[in-house]
Amino acid sequence: MPCSPPSNQPRQMPAVEMRFYSLLHLSDSDPLPINSKISNSSDRVRILCRVAYTLGRSLLAHGHRLTVFTNAAAVIERQLSEFGGPNFDMQEIEFESSVPPGTRFYSAHFKFACFHEFARAESGVHFLIDLDIICLRPIPEEIARVCMADGFAVYDISTQVAPAVGWGKVQRDLRSLNGISGEQSWFGGEFIGATPASFRRLYSLIREMMSDYATRLPEFHHIGDELLTSAALNALRQRGTHLYDAGVGGSVRRHWSVRTKHEQAALKLGTLPSLLHLPADKDFLAGLASSPPDDLLRFEHRYRRNARRKKIGLPSDSGIGDSIKILLSRLWPRDSGSL
Numbered sequence: 589m590p591c592s593p594p595s596n597q598p599r600q601m602p603a604v605e606m607r608f609y610s611l612l613h614l615s616d617s618d619p620l621p622i623n624s625k626i627s628n629s630s631d632r633v634r635i636l637c638r639v640a641y642t643l644g645r646s647l648l649a650h651g652h653r654l655t656v657f658t659n660a661a662a663v664i665e666r667q668l669s670e671f672g673g674p675n676f677d678m679q680e681i682e683f684e685s686s687v688p689p690g691t692r693f694y695s696a697h698f699k700f701a702c703f704h705e706f707a708r709a710e711s712g713v714h715f716l717i718d719l720d721i722i723c724l725r726p727i728p729e730e731i732a733r734v735c736m737a738d739g740f741a742v743y744d745i746s747t748q749v750a751p752a753v754g755w756g757k758v759q760r761d762l763r764s765l766n767g768i769s770g771e772q773s774w775f776g777g778e779f780i781g782a783t784p785a786s787f788r789r790l791y792s793l794i795r796e797m798m799s800d801y802a803t804r805l806p807e808f809h810h811i812g813d814e815l816l817t818s819a820a821l822n823a824l825r826q827r828g829t830h831l832y833d834a835g836v837g838g839s840v841r842r843h844w845s846v847r848t849k850h851e852q853a854a855l856k857l858g859t860l861p862s863l864l865h866l867p868a869d870k871d872f873l874a875g876l877a878s879s880p881p882d883d884l885l886r887f888e889h890r891y892r893r894n895a896r897r898k899k900i901g902l903p904s905d906s907g908i909g910d911s912i913k914i915l916l917s918r919l920w921p922r923d924s925g926s927l
């Protein structure tokens with residue numbers, strides 16, 4: 589459950605280097621993203637590269653340069669050539685996974701390879717964030733200070749997952765992996781930050797649970813990085829590690845433009861977070877690559893417009909002419925068979 593940052597921190601601490609990373613693994617066996625207009629895999633590659641560009645630019649605007657872990661730097665380079673190339677660094681890494689290809693959210697398991705990279709780093713505070721995030725406000729340094737004090741910056745989404753899957757199932761799955769009997773939290777995979785030393789502890793716990801997890805995949809209510817990571821984080825917390833929930837302070841927020849089972853506050857200008865995760869709006873984020881909004885007010889306006897268009901089934905990027913055609917074709921479908 590939500591924790592507050594330690595209050596005994598000295599006021600003056602040296603500036604901490606915050607490094608932001610994301611993951612763009614390209615593979616033919618990946619399922620197409622849900623809740624998106626993406627209909628084939630070349631569309632998928634084009635859209636994800638643009639989504640990365642939008643994230644890269646939004647981080648740069650707040651003084652952070654993004655690094656993208658990938659297996660396909662040349663593809664990304666080519667896709668973004670019309671923008672003059674990527675606005676982020678790329679690092680090709682070894683992706684190994686214990687889950688079979690074709691598993692749902694197969695790529696999500698590659699986040700563990702990113703944790704492994706952080707575990708091998710020497711210094712700094714490393715953040716792994718989802719590609720479909722946009723940075724809208726400065727990221728509070730307090731988050732990095734928590735990490736420097738051996739904590740983790742996480743995003744507790746327990747209240748979001750409970751109504752969707754049932755809290756009992758969530759607890760049962762976590763307990764079956766880490767053996768903890770008390771109530772546990774569920775953490776969103778879109779945001780995690782810590783030092784290399786902390787990632788070493790997290791990664792080794794995940795490795796310990798991995799083979800058990802891989803052999804029991806069908807039993808779990810969720811397959812992906814969040815289950816194992818949450819199980820490991822809860823285990824670390826039980827041993828005294830501080831987990832700072834960046835969602836409580838409004839630094840991170842996941843927002844769905846589709847109906848959710850949990851209650852979701854409206855996305856309003858005054859409550860926009862530092863890092864906004866839009867899992868169902870990759871097309872919208874990709875569209876921002878070519879014409880970014882120039883301020884928060886404009887962003888909010890464009891986002892709401894996108895949400896309204898989605899409700900009536902229009903693509904986020906169709907012009908007025910195309911939109912009218914789409915709407916007319918619904919009123920008078922050509923193949924209706926009647927005169």
Ligand SMILES: [Mn+2]
Pocket residue numbers: 718719720778865866867
């Ligand atoms: Mn996401």
